[in-house]
Amino acid sequence: MIDVSYEIKKFRPINIAAIPADEKYGENVRLAFALYNKAIQKIKDGYEDLARIDLKKAIQLFPSFHVAIILLGMCTFANGDRIGAVRIFNSVKDSVMREKALNYLDYLANEMDSIDNRDVVRPEITEEEMFEFETSTSTDKQTFKKFEVIEVEDTMENLKDLKIEPVVEEEIREKKVEEVVEENEEDDEIEEKIVNFAEVEKKANVKQEIITEEKRKEKTAAKTIKNARMYYFVAGYVICAALIFAVFMYAMSTNSENKELRDTLAKYTGTNATESTPTPEPTQPPSTATPTPTEVPIDHYAETKKLVRECVKHYNFKQYFNVVELYHTIKMEYVPESDLENLKNIYEFSLNQFTKQNHDSIFSLSSQGKHEEVIEMLLPIQKYNPNYSRIDSVIFYIGKAYEDSKNYAKAKEYYTEIVDKYPDSSYYSWASYRLKVIG
Known part of the structure; x- marks a missing residue:
């Protein structure tokens, strides 16, 4: 692991009071220096996560603050995020400082692979390199060399007098406004295309839905007619079967009743149920009580x-x-x-x-x-x-x-x-x- 307490000794706080009251060193620069000093103190106290937050704010206020970028990369690397550290070190825009930053990154990588990090030769960053900036900035290098290193307590006292609200330079603001306008124009064109495409797609979807609904209705009507025909056929078949069965049962019942009636008549009248012609009349034996057939009509x-x-x-x-x-x-x-x-x-x-x-x-x-x-x-x-x-x-x-x-x-x-x-x-x-x- 990287010995953060050892590495932080290379980074010294900046005496903000020694910075001249000049337009070149506006409140953004002063606030970035104050956040940098505050981050160093937090690292010494063991709060690397909070220190990284202050360093990110300082870099946002002063993008050419190379020392703050290197310190943020070191903290990120020490936290185990090597990929993030590489991105941070590569964000140094000045070619000379980028080379030194990458050398420091190689040193940190070797430091991780070494068992005893005290045996590794550490590249030193001079005081002059600590305060080098891009040539495009209006900051005077010689002026920063005059800044004296102060104690952390003095730096924390100076932070109380600084305003947190950053001042945006006019050129940067105009450039950002132009970029925003261009982005808005592009977004408007894309949105217009999307709207037109959405309308066309919506019309196509509506047409497709109408066609689908018509087909569904046609299928439903055809299915209903088919089912109705089937129901009528089944109902007619059942009714016919019931009528045939009723006629058959009635015929059987009638035949049974007729047969029973014929048998009973044959039993009590002496006639044969199977014959259509009547049998001869029964005769009574001659007696005084019952008249004979010849005597009775x-x-x-x-x-x-x-x-x-x-x-x-x-x-x-x-x-x-x-x-x-x-x-x-x-x-x-x-x-x-x-x-x-x-x-x-x-x-x-x-x-x-x-x-x-x-x-x-x-x-x-x-x-x-x-x-x-x-x-x-x-x-x-x-x-x-x-x-x-x-x-x-x-x-x-x-x-x-x-x-x-x-x-x-x-x-x-x-x-x-x-x-x-x-x-x-x-x-x-x-x-x-x-x-x-x-x-």
Whole structure:
């Protein structure tokens, strides 16, 4: 590593008070010298980073301050930034001072490679070289030779009297103004070209967007039409399939019902379901109770067959009340004995079903105030099924329906029937009470 404390001994502070009050040594130069002295003191105190900041400011104020440039290069090199140090040493404009600066850089490089830096021969920078400037500057070299080296404390005291605000020379200011104007003109031309190019590019982009949007709409419309056709095709196919299936099921159901009806008719009428012509009329054995076919007109057998067919038809369609009514119109003497039992079974089943259905429906009808319909439902039960296990309930609710319909005479008749015929019924007390109410 570079021994900064040893190297800084080569750089001595400048006695600013010895500088004559002349226009050649303006406040910028004085301030640069003060910052240089301040940087030397900071390096001695171990603050190389802060010293580099002061040196950069001094060089900005006084670009021909070669000693400050060399000191800044040394500090940068000591910090490990060799590339930065080379750039700083190369920034010395005077050819003679640049050669000396580069020699000092070589010395620093050799110093880094040496184990003991005290054994290296150090090039000395004379006092005259410390204060050499470019020939273009108006500073007098001999004047700077008269500057005496002072202590650091005096330099720090002199810094208090200096103004920090730099004074820019007129020529430099005019030159900078010209450079700024030229740069602004170039920037304006470039910006104008950029704006023109941006407008052209924007128009092209807008046109491309319009074309792209039109193509997208066309594709969307075509896709929508295609999807609609597909949906219609699928919907039509499904509807056709559903219709075909419905027709098929209806045909199967009709065939099944027709077959069942034919079988039932064949069973109870003695006809063959597969034959289109009727079978011969059954004959009854001669007896005193049942007339023979020769004694009874043939129309009775035909009428009986017709009624039986209707009865079976209603049974197949679960029209049980119609079965019961038709059964009571059939003359049993004209029904063959082999079919008579089956016909009775159909009747008994239908009677029980119709009784149960009608009796269960009266409660909802009564709550809705449909008293006439209640009577219509219960009277057939009393007529066709007098042995019904709940006949007392049927008679009571017929009387109640008449009472609710204001037909008190009929109501009294049915209540009296409950009291007279069904003394053990649960409706006995109710019927007795209603008779007292009606009077």
